Amino acid sequence: MNLYDLIIPEKEAVQLPDVFLKDADRQRILQLIKEHSYIARLQEYGLPVNNKVLLHGQSGCGKTTTAKAIAAALGKNIITVNLSNVICSRIGETAQNIKMLFDKAARERAVLFLDEFDHLAKERSGDDKDVGEMRRLVNTLIQLVDHYPEHALLLCATNHLSLIDTALLRRFQVRINYETPTPELLNAYYDKLLARFPQPMQQLNRMYNVSFAEARDYAFTHVKSLLLAEWEEKAKLQ
Helix, strand or coil: CHHHEEEEEECCCCCHHCCCCHHHHHHHHHHHHHHHHHHHHHHCCCCCCCCEEEEEEEECCHHHHHHHHHHHCCCCCEEEEEHHHCCCCCCHHHHHHHHHHHHHHHHCCEEEECCHHHHHHCCCCCCCCCCHHHHHHHHHHHHHHCCCCCCCCEEEECCCCEEEHHHHHHCEEEEEEECCCCCHHHHHHHHHHHHCHHHHHCCCCCCCCCCCHHHHHHHHHHHHHHHHHHHHHHHHCC
């Protein structure tokens, strides 16, 4: 498999204001960005820079958006890989693919974003099939994480934190948990989504206790239904 076949092309730019987080989590992200903005000066004081971040929790609540926004804030290229597409029958080939991705990110001083991290980083004692091979793969991953340079940034995302090998978990200096957003966060998100449409289309019976992805689909379906109805009515009058 070609290395570039593993990388997911970026389709949209995301900025930090596009990320809706709890205040404490936003401050942690801002701290991370500031550390990398002043990396050389921190290193002069012998201070380590956090560069390994685990984003975990519910699907559709902002993990991928956060990764893209961090890369944009730092002006870094982001290399996005869905690890469910990387695993192959030959574990040795999988390990080589992962190493090439780490090397590429380090060489380019990029953000390496590994989505579906649990597909690769499973607890070594919990896999009954090919246990020895999977242990070697996880051992390789641990070594790559340990030697990942500070000038690059590693972001990993998972919906299944309990599946991650405990030794790998200890390597992440920053962990952020994504839960179903509060009504306050969802209201702010709905406001931002709908602000570019005419005022009548912004009137929406808002749905709560859902992820940001679900809220986005719901709001845009509402707007599209109003637009389609308007266009059909105009067509009848022509």
